[in-house]
Amino acid sequence: MSELAxxxxxxxxxxxxxxxxxxxxxxLRRDLRAPREARPSIVATPSSVPPAPKRSRSNGKGSRLVxxxxxxxxxxxxxxxxxxSIGRAPDSTLVVDDDYASGNHARIYPVDxxxxxxxxxxxxxxxxxxxxxxxPTVLPTGVPLRIGRTVMQVRK
Amino acid sequence: MxxxxxxPSTTQAVQPTRRNQELGLLIFAWFVGSAALAIxxxxxxxxxxxxxxxxxxxxxxxxxxxxxxxxSLAPYAEPIMLPTAFLLNLLGLAMIYRLDIxxxxxxxxxxxxxxxxxxxxxxxxTILGIGLLCVxxxxxxxxxxxxxxxxxxxxxxxxxLLMPLFPVIGHxxxxxxxxxxxxxxxxxxxxxxxxxxxxxxAGYLVTHRDSxxxxxxxxxxxxxxxxxxxxxLLAAWVLSLAIMTFEKDLGTSVIFFGLFIAMVYVAxxxxxxxxLGAGMFLVGAxxxxxxxxxxxxxxxxxxDPFQYANDAGFQIVQSLYGLANxxxxxxxxxxxxxQLVPFxxxxxxxxxxxxxxxxxxxxxxxLLYGILVQRGLRTAISCRDVFGRLLAxxxxxxxxxxxxxxxGGVTKLIPMTGLTTPFLSAGGSALVANWIxxxxxxxxSDITRKPSPEGAAEPSASPQxxxxx
Numbered sequence: 199m200s201e202l203a204x205x206x207x208x209x210x211x212x213x214x215x216x217x218x219x220x221x222x223x224x225x226l227r228r229d230l231r232a233p234r235e236a237r238p239s240i241v242a243t244p245s246s247v248p249p250a251p252k253r254s255r256s257n258g259k260g261s262r263l264v265x266x267x268x269x270x271x272x273x274x275x276x277x278x279x280x281x282x283s284i285g286r287a288p289d290s291t292l293v294v295d296d297d298y299a300s301g302n303h304a305r306i307y308p309v310d311x312x313x314x315x316x317x318x319x320x321x322x323x324x325x326x327x328x329x330x331x332x333x334p335t336v337l338p339t340g341v342p343l344r345i346g347r348t349v350m351q352v353r354k
Numbered sequence: 355m356x357x358x359x360x361x362p363s364t365t366q367a368v369q370p371t372r373r374n375q376e377l378g379l380l381i382f383a384w385f386v387g388s389a390a391l392a393i394x395x396x397x398x399x400x401x402x403x404x405x406x407x408x409x410x411x412x413x414x415x416x417x418x419x420x421x422x423x424x425x426s427l428a429p430y431a432e433p434i435m436l437p438t439a440f441l442l443n444l445l446g447l448a449m450i451y452r453l454d455i456x457x458x459x460x461x462x463x464x465x466x467x468x469x470x471x472x473x474x475x476x477x478x479x480t481i482l483g484i485g486l487l488c489v490x491x492x493x494x495x496x497x498x499x500x501x502x503x504x505x506x507x508x509x510x511x512x513x514x515l516l517m518p519l520f521p522v523i524g525h526x527x528x529x530x531x532x533x534x535x536x537x538x539x540x541x542x543x544x545x546x547x548x549x550x551x552x553x554x555x556a557g558y559l560v561t562h563r564d565s566x567x568x569x570x571x572x573x574x575x576x577x578x579x580x581x582x583x584x585x586x587l588l589a590a591w592v593l594s595l596a597i598m599t600f601e602k603d604l605g606t607s608v609i610f611f612g613l614f615i616a617m618v619y620v621a622x623x624x625x626x627x628x629x630l631g632a633g634m635f636l637v638g639a640x641x642x643x644x645x646x647x648x649x650x651x652x653x654x655x656x657x658d659p660f661q662y663a664n665d666a667g668f669q670i671v672q673s674l675y676g677l678a679n680x681x682x683x684x685x686x687x688x689x690x691x692x693q694l695v696p697f698x699x700x701x702x703x704x705x706x707x708x709x710x711x712x713x714x715x716x717x718x719x720x721l722l723y724g725i726l727v728q729r730g731l732r733t734a735i736s737c738r739d740v741f742g743r744l745l746a747x748x749x750x751x752x753x754x755x756x757x758x759x760x761x762g763g764v765t766k767l768i769p770m771t772g773l774t775t776p777f778l779s780a781g782g783s784a785l786v787a788n789w790i791x792x793x794x795x796x797x798x799s800d801i802t803r804k805p806s807p808e809g810a811a812e813p814s815a816s817p818q819x820x821x822x823x
Contacts, residue, residue: 207393208686212711215718218386218441222725225375226434297735 261313261339261352263306268348269295277352281307284345285318298322298346306337313337313352322346372433373425379437380417387413387444390687394452397688398459403451409477413444416484423488427495428800435729435799438722439777439792443480443785445719446778448687449699449706450476456693472699472780479782483789490793497798501741504557507550514547515593518601530772531601542783544597544606548613548752549790555614556744559621563740566622584630590614591634595642602648605773609755611635616751620734621744656769669696673705673764684712699780701772704764720761723776727754733799742798749791 263275263282275282275292282291285303294303300320306313316334317324324331325344337343339352388410395403417440424431454471461468494500500507518524518531525533525540533540559566594607615631642649651666659667659674672695679690692698692706699706708716730750737743756776763770774784 204397204686204689207396208689209683211389211393211687212683212714212718214386214389215711215715218382219718219721219725221382222379222434222438222722225372225379226725226729228375229372229432229434295738 261354263292263350264353265292265348265350266342268346270348277306277308277313279308281305285320292350294346294348296346296348299348303345315343320345371429373421373429376424376433376436377421379433380421380440383437383441383444384414384417386441387448390445390448391451393687394448394455395688397686398452398455399688403455404471405474405477409447409451409473412477412481413447416481420484420487423491424796427488427491428796430803430805431796431800432729432733432803435726435792435795438726438729439788442719442722442726442777443483445707446703446775446780447473447476447480449692449703449710449778450780452688452710453693453699453706455688456691460693475782476780476785479785482782483786486786487789487793487796490790491797494794494797496801497742497745497794498739498801500553500745501557501560504554507554507557511547511551511554514543514550515597517543530603532603532606542781544601544603545783545787546790548606548609549749549787549794551610552613552617552745552748552752555617556741556748559617559744560741563621566618566624566627591638595638599642599646603772604649604652604769605756605759605771608759608771609752609773611638612755613748613751616755617744617748620747621740652769652771656766659766669702670763670766670770672696673702674766676705676709677765680709680712682712683714684708684710686710700774701760701770701779702764703775703779704761707778708764719778720757723753723757726750726776727757729799730795733795733802737798737802742801746795746798749795752791753788 261277263277265271265273265275270292273292283302283305284290284292284294284299285301286294286296286299287301290302299322300318302318303320304315304317304324306315308314313336314334315324315326315331315337317331326335326337327341337352339354342349342351344350391406391409392402395401395406420436420440424436450473451471454469454473457469458471517534518526520534523534523536524531525535527533527540532542532544534543590611594611597603597607597610611631611634615628615635618627618631619625639649643653644650655662655667655670659670661667663671676690676692676695679685684690687710690706690709692709695702695705704716704719707719711718727750730746730753734743734746734750737746753776756773759768759771760773760775762768763772774781776788777785779785
């Protein structure tokens with residue numbers, strides 16, 4: 199076989215091998231971006247209808263933390279006078295089952311008449327609208343707060 | 355990993371199974387492997403190698419069967435591990451064919467009888483390995499059930515590790531007592547021990563990780579874990595030293611100890627264990643260097659291989675020459691002299707690839723291993739039960755460590771230890787064990803990604819204090 203053909207085969211095979219690598223990476227990337235809505239969530243009762251009115255008044259404040267996006271979408275956490283912890287740790291108030299959330303990701307606590315959200319040094323951050331918060335920040339009503347794939351907001 | 359920027363789609367999409375993408379990747383992998391085999395034949399000047407069509411047919415069949423089994427038994431498993439492993443296996447097969455051709459050419463030149471081709475055995479082991487992958491998917495329907503066998507795994511693992519030392523069945527090759535021999539069959543039980551000991555470690559750490567992570571005692575102002583909690587680490591250390599001393603197998607002992615440290619780290623998320631483990635490793639390595647002869651020889655070869663270029667360092671020196679000969683783009687499959695490195699088909703197959711495919715090809719191979727390990731660790735991260743998480747990360751770490759130790763040894767980054775390269779190297783024991791590991795990872799990822807309600811029955815995954823609307 200001619201020298202040229204051998205060289206072409208030699209380089210052609212390397213190209214083929216790398217096409218294979220990039221093909222694999224392409225599938226990998228698509229897989230990473232896949233929606234995870236269908237992840238198991240018997241605990242969350244996903245519903246697109248707005249949450250039903252609260253049955254009872256909880257300690258004074260009467261606000262609720264409503265999850266609007268993510269696997270727990272539709273979940274409502276009543277906000278009393280205590281703080282709410284969010285994270286993957288099983289003892290969190292809101293346990294998010296999310297690869298992008300840390301064990302103890304964030305907490306929300308009341309100061310005077312406001313809710314304050316504080317990031318507990320999480321890996322991927324806590325995002326208020328599109329800003330990553332770096333210090334305890336006021337969490338106004340109706341503003342989306344994102345932790346991993348979970349988006350939630352305070353509602354009156 | 356960065357924060358997700360795209361907001362998740364709000365539709366309740368059905369979880370894609372991604373089996374078709376897997377099939378696409380498998381077909382492509384088979385095509386690349388077949389091309390490698392054909393080029394080997396053309397490059398060595400013999401035309402298509404012996405059993406070319408047989409190999410093509412058999413590997414295509416094996417790939418399709420594996421795909422069909424995954425499709426029916428683990429439909430939600432992630433789609434990349436199987437094709438990646440398949441591709442590596444086929445490339446290894448092509449390189450072993452290539453070395454067979456060189457061996458038979460040399461035999462003809464010397465007038466000695468034709469050697470038994472290694473590739474035929476490797477092909478058989480490939481089929482057996484893929485078959486065992488299917489069997490694993492069939493038997494292990496839920497990886498969490500494996501946790502029941504925690505202590506049985508420990509016993510089994512210890513037994514497998516000690517088997518080569520038993521009289522009658524124990525078998526020594528080139529100074530390493532790693533094999534058992536029953537009739538004409540030889541097997542390295544240590545390869546299977548890797549898997550069962552990973553199962554044991556995962557099961558053990560599920561129950562003991564809290565005390566490992568949290569109980570500590572202050573000694574001279576430094577907080578250290580209690581001696582009682584370091585027990586398993588000490589046991590792993592002693593076990594590694596024992597393997598190194600009695601079976602003369604550096605590689606396996608490095609893998610075991612590294613695996614144990616990595617799993618304790620994953621379980622406790624405390625870096626202190628890694629520091630402690632690295633310290634113990636250094637102490638152990640120094641001890642062995644001073645006491646055990648063959649360890650000292652390995653280290654001295656590593657420090658200055660060219661001084662021993664004609665005896666003990668011959669292998670590593672030839673490997674370095676081979677890599678240099680390959681350069682950036684390699685000599686082309688079938689065009690180099692990889693057969694000059696002793697054990698080119700097993701321990702030094704990466705050097706053979708480095709010579710014939712060059713740095714470009716080696717990079718692709720390492721990237722494929724990186725993808726494999728990433729998929730394993732990814733499976734571990736998304737797994738909801740602690741046992742599965744530990745098992746998956748342990749299996750991924752075994753692949754990663756093995757590649758590191760082999761690639762490091764071949765390129766003289768670290769002392770040569772003599773391990774097989776996962777999926778590439780000739781050697782049935784390792785190949786079969788690697789396919790079993792892929793089977794377990796596929797099972798864990800299937801359970802993790804399956805959108806079934808009972809999958810979430812883990813207490814840790816349920817927000818107990820949440821009031822659903």
